[in-house]
Amino acid sequence: MRYLGIEPKRPKIAVVDFTCCEGCELQLANKEETLGPFLGALQVVNFREVSSEKREDYEIALIEGAVSRADETDRLRRIRKQAKVVVAFGSCACYGGVHRMKNAYSLAAANREVYGDKPKDTDLVRPVKEIIPVDLEIPGCPVNKEEVERIVQHLVMEVPYNFPVYPVCVECKQRFTVCRYDLGELCLGPITRAGCGAPCPAGGLGCWGCRGPDADPNYEEFIASAKKRGFGEREIKERMSFFGGFEGVVP
Amino acid sequence: MLFKTLAKSEFQKLVEAILATNEVIGPKQVGSRVDGRPIHQYLPITSFAELDLGYETTELSAKTYFLPFQETLSSFRFGESDWEQQIRYRIQPRAIIGLHACDINALLKLDRVFERDNFPSPYYISRRRNTFIVGIDHMPGERCFCRSVGADVVTHGFDLFLTEIVGDRYVVAIDSDRGFNTLNLVKSEALTEEDTQEYVAARKRIAAGFKTKVDADNLPNLLDLEFDSPVWKQWGNKCLSCGSCAMSCPTCYCYGVSEKVSMDFSEGQKEKKLHSCNLVDFALVAGGHNFRPNRQSRLKYRYYHQHRGFVEAYDQPKCVGCNRCGHVCLAGINPPDVISDLQVEERQ
Numbered sequence: 001m002r003y004l005g006i007e008p009k010r011p012k013i014a015v016v017d018f019t020c021c022e023g024c025e026l027q028l029a030n031k032e033e034t035l036g037p038f039l040g041a042l043q044v045v046n047f048r049e050v051s052s053e054k055r056e057d058y059e060i061a062l063i064e065g066a067v068s069r070a071d072e073t074d075r076l077r078r079i080r081k082q083a084k085v086v087v088a089f090g091s092c093a094c095y096g097g098v099h100r101m102k103n104a105y106s107l108a109a110a111n112r113e114v115y116g117d118k119p120k121d122t123d124l125v126r127p128v129k130e131i132i133p134v135d136l137e138i139p140g141c142p143v144n145k146e147e148v149e150r151i152v153q154h155l156v157m158e159v160p161y162n163f164p165v166y167p168v169c170v171e172c173k174q175r176f177t178v179c180r181y182d183l184g185e186l187c188l189g190p191i192t193r194a195g196c197g198a199p200c201p202a203g204g205l206g207c208w209g210c211r212g213p214d215a216d217p218n219y220e221e222f223i224a225s226a227k228k229r230g231f232g233e234r235e236i237k238e239r240m241s242f243f244g245g246f247e248g249v250v251p
Numbered sequence: 252m253l254f255k256t257l258a259k260s261e262f263q264k265l266v267e268a269i270l271a272t273n274e275v276i277g278p279k280q281v282g283s284r285v286d287g288r289p290i291h292q293y294l295p296i297t298s299f300a301e302l303d304l305g306y307e308t309t310e311l312s313a314k315t316y317f318l319p320f321q322e323t324l325s326s327f328r329f330g331e332s333d334w335e336q337q338i339r340y341r342i343q344p345r346a347i348i349g350l351h352a353c354d355i356n357a358l359l360k361l362d363r364v365f366e367r368d369n370f371p372s373p374y375y376i377s378r379r380r381n382t383f384i385v386g387i388d389h390m391p392g393e394r395c396f397c398r399s400v401g402a403d404v405v406t407h408g409f410d411l412f413l414t415e416i417v418g419d420r421y422v423v424a425i426d427s428d429r430g431f432n433t434l435n436l437v438k439s440e441a442l443t444e445e446d447t448q449e450y451v452a453a454r455k456r457i458a459a460g461f462k463t464k465v466d467a468d469n470l471p472n473l474l475d476l477e478f479d480s481p482v483w484k485q486w487g488n489k490c491l492s493c494g495s496c497a498m499s500c501p502t503c504y505c506y507g508v509s510e511k512v513s514m515d516f517s518e519g520q521k522e523k524k525l526h527s528c529n530l531v532d533f534a535l536v537a538g539g540h541n542f543r544p545n546r547q548s549r550l551k552y553r554y555y556h557q558h559r560g561f562v563e564a565y566d567q568p569k570c571v572g573c574n575r576c577g578h579v580c581l582a583g584i585n586p587p588d589v590i591s592d593l594q595v596e597e598r599q
Contacts, residue, residue: 002331002516003329003512003516004329005332008516034513034514034515036515037513037514037515037516038514040515041514041515041516149514153512153514153516157512157516159512162509165530165531165532166492166493166494166527166530166531166532167491167492167493167494169491169493169494169495169498170493170494170495170498170527170530173311173320173494173495173498173499173579174315174320174321174498174525176292176294176310176311176315178281178282178290178292178310179310179495179579179581181581182282182284182285182290182310183282183284183285184284184285189493190491190493190581191491214492214531215531215532216492216531216546218489218490218491218492218546218582220488221488221489221490221491221582222491222581225491225581225582225583
C-alpha cells in the first residue's frame with residue numbers, strides 16, 4: 001500500500017484507557033467500511049478492544065479517559081516516556097469529561113456517594129494535558145472517527161489535517177437544522193468547536209459542548225444573548241460545566 | 252418579456268406536471284418558533300400540498316442548490332506510478348418553485364461572479380442552467396428591505412414569475428423558451444386591459460408595503476469615510492463569529508478548498524466548502540499570519556464586501572435586502588441597524 005510512491009511507515013500504536021467509558025475506543029473499532037485499512041495502516045501492539053497483543057514497544061499512544069487516581073498518574077508518565085507521540089482523544093482525555101463534575105464536591109463526599117462504606121482510592125479528575133505534555137488532541141463525546149482517521153493519516157504519511165476552528169453553528173446551517181434558540185432551547189453551538197457535523201441539534205438536542213471551545217469564543221455576548229432569551233445563570237453554568245471544556249470561563 | 256394570466260387551479264396542475272419529471276424544491280414549513288411564527292426552508296417536495304407559497308421568508312436561502320455548502324470538485328485514483336482524475340459536474344434537472352424577487356436577484360449577482368468571461372465555474376453554471384425557476388411576488392415581511400437596495404423587482408433570471416391578482420389568478424411573466432413551453436402544458440390566458448391594471452396595482456401595493464427601510468444612499472463612499480468608526484467596534488464586539496450570516500445569505504459565496512485522502516490511501520478528493528468572512532480563520536494564511544484577527548475587522552469587511560467591494564466590481568451591492576443575516580444572528584447584528592448607525596455617525 002504505497003501512497004504517492006512512498007512506502008507507509010506503519011508505526012506501532014497503543015490505545016489505552018483511563019477513567020472513561022471506553023466509548024471512544026469503541027468508535028475506533030466502528031465504521032467497518034474503513035476498519036481494515038485503518039488497522040492496516042498501523043501496527044497495533046496494544047488495544048484491548050481489537051487485539052490480544054499486550055506489548056509496550058509502541059511509538060504512538062492514543063489515550064482515552066481522564067486521570068482520577070494516583071496510580072493512573074504514574075502509568076501516564078510511563079506512557080509519555082515510551083511514546084514519541086501522545087494523542088489525547090475524547091472529551092475525558094482532553095477536558096476531564098463528565099466526571100470532572102466530581103471536582104465540585106469534596107473527595108470524601110464523592111467517595112461516600114458512589115462507594116458507600118467501601119471507599120476507593122480517588123483523586124481530583126484531571127485531563128491528560130495537566131499531567132503530561134500532549135502532542136495532539138481530538139475532543140468529542142464520543143470522538144468522530146473521521147478525525148481520528150485524519151490524525152492517523154497524518155502520523156503515518158504526513159498527510160496534512162485541517163480541523164474546523166469555528167463553532168458548531170456553521171455545520172447546523174449547512175445541514176438545514178433549525179436553530180435550537182428559535183425553538184426556545186439552550187445550545188452551546190455558538191461557542192463550541194465544530195467538526196462533529198452537528199448531529200445533536202439536528203437530532204433535537206441543543207449542543208452540550210463536548211468538543212470544548214472554538215478558537216475565538218465570544219463568551220460575553222454568548223452568555224448575554226442566552227440570558228436575553230430567558231436562560232438563567234445557573235442553567236448556562238451547568239451546561240458549560242458538563243464536559244469540562246469550558247473550565248475556567250464558566251461565569 | 253411575455254405575460255399571461257393563470258388560474259391558481261391551473262398553476263397547481265403546472266406544478267404537478269413539473270413534479271412528474273423533475274426534482275422540485277419549494278418553501279416548506281418545518282416547524283414553529285417559540286412565539287408561534289412558522290419556520291420555513293427550501294426543501295424537496297413531493298406534492299403540491301407541501302408548498303407553502305404564502306411564506307414570509309426562509310431560514311436559509313436557496314443558495315445551496317447552486318453553491319452547495321460542500322461539494323467534491325474532483326476525485327483522484329492513485330496507481331503505482333500514476334494517477335487518474337475524475338471531474339463530474341453534470342446534475343439532474345431540478346425546479347425551484349416559489350423564489351421571491353430578492354432571491355432571484357441574488358442568483359443574478361452570483362451569475363456575475365461565476366459566469367464571467369475569465370474562469371467561469373462549470374459547477375455553478377451546470378446547476379444554474381439545469382434549474383427551472385418559478386418565482387412569486389409577495390407582500391414584504393416585517394424586516395424585508397430589498398426595495399432599499401433595488402432588489403424588490405426582478406426582470407430576468409427566472410423561467411416563470413407569478414404576481415397574484417383578483418379572481419384567484421396570477422399574472423405570469425415568461426422569461427425563457429422552456430418557461431413558455433412548460434406553461435403551455437396548462438391553460439393560460441392573454442392579459443386583458445383590466446388584468447394589466449390589476450398587475451400594476453398589485454406591484455404598487457407591494458412597493459408601498461415596506462416597513463423596513465435602509466438608507467443606502469452614497470453607502471460605498473460613506474463606508475470609506477467611516478473606516479475607523481466606533482460603530483465597527485460596538486457591533487463587532489457583539490459578533491459571535493459563528494458564520495450564520497454568511498451561511499444564510501443568498502449571495503455570500505466565499506469558500507475554501509481542501510484535499511482528503513481515503514483511509515487506504517488509494518483515492519483522494521478535492522473538496523470545496525463554503526466559508527464565512529466572520530469565521531476566525533478566514534484570513535489566516537500560511538506562516539500563521541491572520542489578516543483579520545479580531546471580530547470587528549471581520550464584521551466590517553463583511554459589510555465592505557456587501558456594500559462597497561461588490562459595487563466596485565459589479566456596479567451594484569451584493570446585498571439583496573432579505574435580512575436573513577439579521578434574522579439568524581443571535582447577537583442581533585442586522586444591516587438596517589448597522590447601516591443606520593453609520594449614517595448617524597456621519598451626520599454627527
